[in-house]
Amino acid sequence: MPDLPNQPPVPPGQPPGAVPGRDDADGTVILERVPQKTEPPRLYQVLLLNDDFTPMEFVVMVLQEFFRHDLDTATQIMLKIHHEGRGVCGVFTKDVAATKVELVLAASRRAGHPLQCIMEAA
Numbered sequence: 844m845p846d847l848p849n850q851p852p853v854p855p856g857q858p859p860g861a862v863p864g865r866d867d868a869d870g871t872v873i874l875e876r877v878p879q880k881t882e883p884p885r886l887y888q889v890l891l892l893n894d895d896f897t898p899m900e901f902v903v904m905v906l907q908e909f910f911r912h913d914l915d916t917a918t919q920i921m922l923k924i925h926h927e928g929r930g931v932c933g934v935f936t937k938d939v940a941a942t943k944v945e946l947v948l949a950a951s952r953r954a955g956h957p958l959q960c961i962m963e964a965a
């Protein structure tokens with residue numbers, strides 16, 4: 844495992860988080876553990892926006908194929924977007940959310956629909 848930027852390098856043969864301690868009188872080296880400071884990744888909502896032209900069936904297909912919703916859930920989310928203007932398809936890490944947006948936009952344009960798909964910090 845590579846050394847982390849805010850942690851001292853891990854000497855060979857010692858566990859991560861161990862820092863060289865003091866030498867006891869008998870030569871025993873005491874290692875002190877430094878708590879790891881990894882933050883959980885930020886999460887992003889992927890949303891679909893309503894428009895007047897994209898067929899409802901296409902939106903339901905998108906929610907099933909790209910966001911793995913079942914037919915009932917996909918239909919409910921599509922109707923919520925239709926009535927309220929926007930709706931959450933799922934919550935992902937940044938790279939996954941960005942990839943979903945690109946895939947949905949590409950499929951929509953290929954099918955000739957103006958469907959808009961965006962991501963927002965959750």
Ligand code: TYC
Nearest residue numbers: 891892893894897898899924
């Ligand atoms: N409003 C569209 C229609 O009446 C359906 C639709 C729903 C479009 C959700 C986009 O994100 C959307 N055909």
